[in-house]
Amino acid sequence: AAVKKYQFDIQVKNVSRLCHAKPIVTVNGRFPGPTIYAKEGDRVLVNVTNHAQYNMSIHWHGLKQYRNGWADGPAYITQCPIQTGNSYVYDFNVTGQRGTLWWHAHIFWLRATVYGAIVIMPKQGTPFPFPQPDREEVILLGEWWKADVEEVEKQGNNLGIPPNMSDAHTINGKPGPLFPCSEKHTFAMEVERGKTHLLRIINSALNDDLFFAIANHSMTVVEIDAVYTKQFSTQSLLIAPGQTTNVLVRANQIPGRYFMAARPFMDVPIPVDNKTATAIFQYKGIPNTVIPKLPNLPAPNDSSLALSYQDKLKSLNSAQYPANVPLKVDRNLFYTIGLGRNSCPFCVNGTRLTASLNNISFVMPRVGLLQAHYFDIKGVFKTDFPDKPPTPFNYTGAPLTANLRTARGTRISKIPFNSTVELVLQDTNLLSVESHPFHLHGYNFFVVGMGIGNFNPAKDPAKYNLVDPPERNTVGVPTGGWTAIRFRADNPGVWFFHCHLELHTGWGLKTAFLVEDGPGSNQTVLPPPKDLPPC
Ligand code: C2O
Numbered sequence: 001a002a003v004k005k006y007q008f009d010i011q012v013k014n015v016s017r018l019c020h021a022k023p024i025v026t027v028n029g030r031f032p033g034p035t036i037y038a039k040e041g042d043r044v045l046v047n048v049t050n051h052a053q054y055n056m057s058i059h060w061h062g063l064k065q066y067r068n069g070w071a072d073g074p075a076y077i078t079q080c081p082i083q084t085g086n087s088y089v090y091d092f093n094v095t096g097q098r099g100t101l102w103w104h105a106h107i108f109w110l111r112a113t114v115y116g117a118i119v120i121m122p123k124q125g126t127p128f129p130f131p132q133p134d135r136e137e138v139i140l141l142g143e144w145w146k147a148d149v150e151e152v153e154k155q156g157n158n159l160g161i162p163p164n165m166s167d168a169h170t171i172n173g174k175p176g177p178l179f180p181c182s183e184k185h186t187f188a189m190e191v192e193r194g195k196t197h198l199l200r201i202i203n204s205a206l207n208d209d210l211f212f213a214i215a216n217h218s219m220t221v222v223e224i225d226a227v228y229t230k231q232f233s234t235q236s237l238l239i240a241p242g243q244t245t246n247v248l249v250r251a252n253q254i255p256g257r258y259f260m261a262a263r264p265f266m267d268v269p270i271p272v273d274n275k276t277a278t279a280i281f282q283y284k285g286i287p288n289t290v291i292p293k294l295p296n297l298p299a300p301n302d303s304s305l306a307l308s309y310q311d312k313l314k315s316l317n318s319a320q321y322p323a324n325v326p327l328k329v330d331r332n333l334f335y336t337i338g339l340g341r342n343s344c345p346f347c348v349n350g351t352r353l354t355a356s357l358n359n360i361s362f363v364m365p366r367v368g369l370l371q372a373h374y375f376d377i378k379g380v381f382k383t384d385f386p387d388k389p390p391t392p393f394n395y396t397g398a399p400l401t402a403n404l405r406t407a408r409g410t411r412i413s414k415i416p417f418n419s420t421v422e423l424v425l426q427d428t429n430l431l432s433v434e435s436h437p438f439h440l441h442g443y444n445f446f447v448v449g450m451g452i453g454n455f456n457p458a459k460d461p462a463k464y465n466l467v468d469p470p471e472r473n474t475v476g477v478p479t480g481g482w483t484a485i486r487f488r489a490d491n492p493g494v495w496f497f498h499c500h501l502e503l504h505t506g507w508g509l510k511t512a513f514l515v516e517d518g519p520g521s522n523q524t525v526l527p528p529p530k531d532l533p534p535c
Contacts, residue, residue: 001041001093006034006049010056010082016142016169017174019181024113024149025052025105032140032173032204033103033116040098040123046090048082049391050181052501055081055107059092060118061242062101062226062473065092065442066220067526069370069493072441075107077496077512078370078535087535094527098122099226099245100200102140109153109502115204118368120226126289129316130222131229133198133230133248137189141212141239141262141277143205144175149240156503157353165324169205169262169277176259178530179389189260191251195246198211198222199247203239206502208264208273209306209476212237213295214281214499215258220248225472227444228316236298238265240437242474242500255283257292266300303479304434310450317468325446325466326486333413334388334455336395336479337436339504353507355499356406358389361508362498365410367535368510369494374525376428385511393453395428396480412511415489417518422448424455424484435494436504438483439474442495442515447475447489455482465503489515492525 008027015024015031018039027033038044050056059073071092072078098120105114117138122128143166145152156164168175172187176472180183199219211234213219220233223246238360239245258281264273280292285438298305315323335357342361344352354361365372365380415421423445425438448464464484475484498510517524 001043002039002146003043004038005037006044006046008046008058010048010050010052012052017185018146018179022148024056025110027114027116031113032142033114033287035117035119035138036103039095039121040094040096043091043093047087048090048287049087050084052082054110055083056105056110057081058103059106059217060090060101060103060185060329062244063092063118064097065490066095066491067493067524068497069319069442069525070528074441074496076364076366076368077494079368080152080533081107082533083191084173086533088531089424089529091529094120099223099228100202100246100362101226102202102204102244104201104204109149109203109206109243111502112145112149112206115140115142117200117202119200123459129318129321130248131196134195135231136198136200139174139199139260139463141201141203141205141210142170143208144170153506157506159379161181165273166206168273169208169210171260171262171277171279174279178276178278188282189279190282190284192284193251193255195251196248197251197451199249199329201239201247203241203243205241206297207241208266209238209240209437210262210266211297212239212260212262213297213449214249214260215247215293215295216253218251219282222246222248224313224470225444225474227471229470230314230316230468234309234312234314235296238306240474240476240500241471242437242439251283255286257290258287258292259292260426261297263297264300265298265302265306277312283479285292298306304437307478313470315471321450322353323446323468323471326488327466328420329422329486330419331415331421332387333421334426335423336389336428337509338428339509354406355504355507355509355510358386359406360385360411360511361406361408362510363408369412373494373514373525374528381412383412383514384414385411395426397429408508412494412514414514417492417516417523418488418490420486420488422484422486425481426455426479426482427480428434429480435479436477436509437474437500438477438497438503440487440495440497442493443486443487444471444473446471447483448486450476450478450481450482451491452481456509489513491515492523
């Protein structure tokens with residue numbers, strides 16, 4: 001195994017998009033940031049030096065960081081931020097994982113511009129369990145705001161509804177020619193006729209689930225969230241913020257220029273956000289004067305297509321890559337997702353935007369939860385997060401107002417080492433329904449079931465897929481529906497669990513799991529590195 005070293009200089013740079021230049025926070029002056037390359041088993045050292053006037057923290061999204069939450073990155077969960085002028089080395093091993101993941105700022109809304117890909121190749125001599133691609137490309141889907149992202153964040157947290165839509169969607173940081181002044185800001189991927197191309201697609205958008213398609217070309221899905229899947233062919237795919245999808249694309253059409261496009265799968269009613277980002281799938285030797293063709297993207301709100309797409313995702317579950325789904329559950333959790341305006345006597349209009357799990361809206365601590373746990377600092381968090389909602393109700397029935405007295409607190413769940421957990425996430429109709437991509441740090445989980453309406457504990461578990469369910473780190477909870485996940489709590493530490501829509505995270509749609517140390521000396525949280533940023 002090799003040691004891979006990277007230097008990340010956090011610096012502000014002027015970048016122009018949509019006819020305006022504005023200063024943005026970048027890594028090494030690049031937008032999107034550099035790709036981290038590693039092989040399974042490598043050790044990676046990323047020295048992050050903060051030259052900007054913002055606090056910074058970087059998360060390596062999807063890396064399990066076994067016993068090593070210190071390198072996970074979410075601000076105030078596993079570390080305090082890296083302050084201006086300071087550095088911190090994220091030091092981690094890439095063990096038992098290969099595929100496409102990504103990294104992003106994990107503080108405020110800075111991930112709007114501070115993000116990049118992580119490409120982990122299999123060990124030397126281990127082939128992919130799918131046809132070897134001739135070429136490959138990283139495709140980062142994102143969003144662009146004309147306004148300062150901090151201002152957008154403030155507006156989101158204070159005013160909220162209608163959501164702070166971005167002014168453009170982007171592919172590798174570029175909106176493409178359907179946007180004003182964006183002819184120059186168009187990403188092109190060169191392809192070769194007859195060759196197979198691996199696209200490593202990452203949704204780094206802040207607030208949008210996206211559909212993605214390539215005109216005239218079908219895609220074969222081979223991996224999601226750095227886990228191999230059973231292959232299937234599709235015209236379009238759905239990808240939520242936080243998720244990654246690897247597809248093979250054969251350049252088997254008349255040589256030309258074809259648009260790749262991404263557009264929101266937006267199921268909040270108003271305003272409809274249907275802005276389309278485009279990039280070019282360009283056959284070698286074809287001149288830029290050829291006008292590309294747009295692909296057919298699914299219609300916004302096509303939730304039956306969204307469900308049927310998710311249904312096709314299955315773990316490869318081969319002898320070499322078995323799906324070890326926990327069959328017996330030690331701890332059953334049931335979390336309702338609440339979103340809406342709650343009464344707040346001291347706020348303007350007497351209400352405030354709140355998002356909650358089991359009616360608890362998470363309050364960010366001032367000390368990292370992992371530090372508080374490791375050093376036994378009292379009063380930072382409570383481990384009394386309830387296993388189920390305070391009162392059962394018709395979750396997806398008529399909008400409720402009775403259950404809006406959301407509590408606030410830094411409350412998390414304590415899980416014994418190596419116990420198996422089933423968590424059902426239930427969307428509710430408290431004012432608005434929306435699909436939510438939930439992300440668990442430190443783990444992958446198996447998505448054993450998903451459905452529309454209220455979860456039925458008497459009937460639905462019988463329909464679970466316990467053989468080859470998709471294994472991932474981020475999963476969508478369908479609008480007005482539920483998702484059931486299972487995982488084995490074998491990674492000690494404090495692990496953030498949140499909606500990956502930044503707007504919702506900001507409103508409190510988050511909590512954490514404290515997984516206790518195991519009995520073995522190699523089953524405990526590692527000691528913190530010396531340069532861990534102080535609080
Ligand atoms: Cu990609 Cu906690 O995030």
